[in-house]
Amino acid sequence: MSMINSLVLITTAVNPPEGVFCLEMKNVTKRRIASKGAVLFWSALGVKKIVVADATGQFLFDNSEINMFKEIGVKLEQISYIQNNELVITRGKGYGEGALIKYAINNSDLLKYEESFFKCTGKVYCRNFAEIFDMVQKNNIKNIFWKYILEETMDTRFFYTSKDFCRDFLLPAYENTNDMIHATSEHCIFKMANQTLIKGSLTRPLLTGFSGSSNEPYPDVGLGFLDQHFPCWFSQ
Numbered sequence: 001m002s003m004i005n006s007l008v009l010i011t012t013a014v015n016p017p018e019g020v021f022c023l024e025m026k027n028v029t030k031r032r033i034a035s036k037g038a039v040l041f042w043s044a045l046g047v048k049k050i051v052v053a054d055a056t057g058q059f060l061f062d063n064s065e066i067n068m069f070k071e072i073g074v075k076l077e078q079i080s081y082i083q084n085n086e087l088v089i090t091r092g093k094g095y096g097e098g099a100l101i102k103y104a105i106n107n108s109d110l111l112k113y114e115e116s117f118f119k120c121t122g123k124v125y126c127r128n129f130a131e132i133f134d135m136v137q138k139n140n141i142k143n144i145f146w147k148y149i150l151e152e153t154m155d156t157r158f159f160y161t162s163k164d165f166c167r168d169f170l171l172p173a174y175e176n177t178n179d180m181i182h183a184t185s186e187h188c189i190f191k192m193a194n195q196t197l198i199k200g201s202l203t204r205p206l207l208t209g210f211s212g213s214s215n216e217p218y219p220d221v222g223l224g225f226l227d228q229h230f231p232c233w234f235s236q
Contacts, residue, residue, distance in 0.1 A: 055081065079107055149223075
């Protein structure tokens with residue numbers, strides 16, 4: 001298996017509280033299975049370093065399963081903490097994810113030694129990750145975010161960022177998230193990217209998995225020309 005020397009941070013909330021806005025996938029077992037499945041696909045794709053960060057005090061894999069990753073040369077780190085459920089309920093899932101990313105940057109042993117990382121929401125993986133990784137490396141891209149297909153918002157499921165950019169711009173955008181006043185993380189990060197990054201068109205990540213919001217698989221459609229020239233915001 002060809003190994004991809006990059007770190008992917010996978011954010012999960014396996015056991016979310018009741019009352020989170022726009023959250024239909026509430027079954028803990030289904031959330032755990034979908035998240036584990038996505039991590040397994042990431043490892044099968046050849047990613048060398050994976051950090052799974054959970055905001056609800058959960059760990060996806062036991063020691064015997066972690067040894068399975070070691071057998072194929074994958075370093076898997078699991079970190080977990082208990083989020084502020086009241087804030088997540090009142091401010092939304094995006095606010096909670098920003099807090100989790102901040103926790104991961106400050107507490108992950110693997111992230112400690114990385115200048116940049118890919119972030120992917122749990123229950124999702126990128127089928128063409130090798131192509132995306134190659135594009136980032138060849139073009140010396142430091143940060144990249146893609147537009148959400150259906151709206152003028154950012155697709156926050158998957159992106160690439162430096163830790164410095166994350167601390168200075170991305171985390172403050174997450175902290176401004178408030179779903180109750182329609183300031184979702186997708187909108188806040190879209191606004192931030194328009195102010196700080198260059199707009200362009202590059203290869204679209206092909207994301208597969210389950211939506212926690214709808215409790216359904218994400219639409220998995222090809223966009224023809226747009227698959228190689230999709231709207232994005234980046235810096236070099």
